[in-house]
Amino acid sequence: MEKIVIIMPTYNESENIGPMIHELFEKEFPRIKNASMHLLVVDDNSPDGTGEIVKEASKKYKNLHLLSGQKQGLGMAYVRGMKYAMKKLSADAVIEMDADFQHPPKFVKPMVEAYLNGADYVIGSRYIPGGSVPKEWAIHRRAISYLGNLFIRFVLLKPRLHDLTTGFRLTKVKGVLDKIELDNLMELKRFAYKVDLLYQSVKNAKKVKEVPLQFAPRTKEASKFSMKEMVSTFKVAIILGIKDKIRFLKFATVGFVGFVVNFLFLRVFRSIGLGEVFVWLMATEMAIISNYTFNNIWTFKEAKISGFVTTAKKFLQFNLTSAGALIIQSVFGPLGVRVVGERYDYLVLAFVVAFMVLPYNYFMYNVFIWKTWKP
Numbered sequence: 001m002e003k004i005v006i007i008m009p010t011y012n013e014s015e016n017i018g019p020m021i022h023e024l025f026e027k028e029f030p031r032i033k034n035a036s037m038h039l040l041v042v043d044d045n046s047p048d049g050t051g052e053i054v055k056e057a058s059k060k061y062k063n064l065h066l067l068s069g070q071k072q073g074l075g076m077a078y079v080r081g082m083k084y085a086m087k088k089l090s091a092d093a094v095i096e097m098d099a100d101f102q103h104p105p106k107f108v109k110p111m112v113e114a115y116l117n118g119a120d121y122v123i124g125s126r127y128i129p130g131g132s133v134p135k136e137w138a139i140h141r142r143a144i145s146y147l148g149n150l151f152i153r154f155v156l157l158k159p160r161l162h163d164l165t166t167g168f169r170l171t172k173v174k175g176v177l178d179k180i181e182l183d184n185l186m187e188l189k190r191f192a193y194k195v196d197l198l199y200q201s202v203k204n205a206k207k208v209k210e211v212p213l214q215f216a217p218r219t220k221e222a223s224k225f226s227m228k229e230m231v232s233t234f235k236v237a238i239i240l241g242i243k244d245k246i247r248f249l250k251f252a253t254v255g256f257v258g259f260v261v262n263f264l265f266l267r268v269f270r271s272i273g274l275g276e277v278f279v280w281l282m283a284t285e286m287a288i289i290s291n292y293t294f295n296n297i298w299t300f301k302e303a304k305i306s307g308f309v310t311t312a313k314k315f316l317q318f319n320l321t322s323a324g325a326l327i328i329q330s331v332f333g334p335l336g337v338r339v340v341g342e343r344y345d346y347l348v349l350a351f352v353v354a355f356m357v358l359p360y361n362y363f364m365y366n367v368f369i370w371k372t373w374k375p
């Protein structure tokens with residue numbers, strides 16, 4: 001049976017944690033079939049005695065665990081909890097969930113069901129049908145949350161996901177969570193770690209699913225969210241967004257180097273008196289080799305391909321991809337020239353390269369060669 005561990009960080013939640021444990025163990029867990037449900041409370045030595053309440057309750061519930069530590073911020077608490085859930089509890093999946101009832105316990109079940117039905121990353125989403133933000137929220141608060149999300153979706157190029165800042169999520173361990181370097185996440189002391197963690201998880205996951213979350217207002221005590229948290233969230237989103245653009249810039253640079261290599265070898269092979277067709281073939285292949293090598297060690301260095309057999313296979317694939325680019329050019333080049341006239345052939349070339357060949361290559365490399373995107 002799948003073992004699912006809810007990781008619940010707490011800091012001064014003595015009023016909430018008792019009712020939360022009760023509701024999960026008495027009401028929600030019994031409703032969930034085909035999964036063994038655990039709760040791991042990560043308490044940062046709350047002065048209000050949250051930890052003692054958990055310790056006491058764990059005498060009654062054997063699937064309740066307490067992990068205490070120094071207060072180092074929310075992200076750090078989650079990272080500690082995730083490591084513990086993976087190594088000590090051998091979890092198959094973990095759920096991130098708040099202790100303050102803002103993530104109503106009844107939404108755990110549909111999240112687990114989505115996982116059992118094959119999703120390896122499940123997002124509790126406020127911005128899909130069935131999900132919502134608290135009615136009590138003033139219009140400006142709604143606007144900030146919604147527009148902030150929209151902005152992050154845009155910056156991270158994730159238009160198909162609707163809630164990138166939610167704190168209620170399920171992550172499969174094998175292949176998703178265990179591939180993330182948790183200690184290197186950005187802004188671990190702040191709430192913004194959520195954006196980086198989501199970004200990495202979505203990258204690793206094969207099937208991402210959003211399930212509705214009716215985000216509830218805080219019942220007791222005050223929120224720890226602030227303006228500072230918001231600024232750092234945007235910062236993380238922008239840095240992650242730029243990281244992706246950096247890859248594209250590297251890809252474009254490598255492409256340009258390939259073009260120069262192509263040109264130089266045309267001259268070299270011609271000068272040693274090879275036949276013209278052979279000269280073009282060889283020079284093109286030199287450019288392909290250059291592109292493959294530099295993309296492998298630089299543009300896609302995180303996904304570097306090594307080993308003789310894999311390299312041979314990938315290089316063959318890469319050649320096929322390049323042949324595709326050749327076909328695009330030889331179809332749309334003449335077509336464009338027919339429309340605007342031979343005089344403007346350089347414009348046609350620029351257009352075809354910029355809007356067709358580059359996106360085509362970038363897509364093929366990310367999806368099929370280095371597999372950094374999972375459509």
Ligand SMILES: Nc1nc2c(ncn2[C@@H]2O[C@H](COP(=O)(O)OP(=O)(O)O)[C@@H](O)[C@H]2O)c(=O)[nH]1
Nearest residue numbers: 009010011042044073074077098099223224225
């Ligand atoms: N362990 C730990 N938990 C924290 C820390 N900061 C917040 N939390 C917990 O994280 C959850 C979300 O915090 P909350 O203040 O409700 O943030 P909000 O929902 O974004 O307003 C709650 O369960 C908090 O008790 C922290 O520094 N350490």
Ligand SMILES: [Mg+2]
Nearest residue numbers: 098100102218
């Ligand atoms: Mg909260």
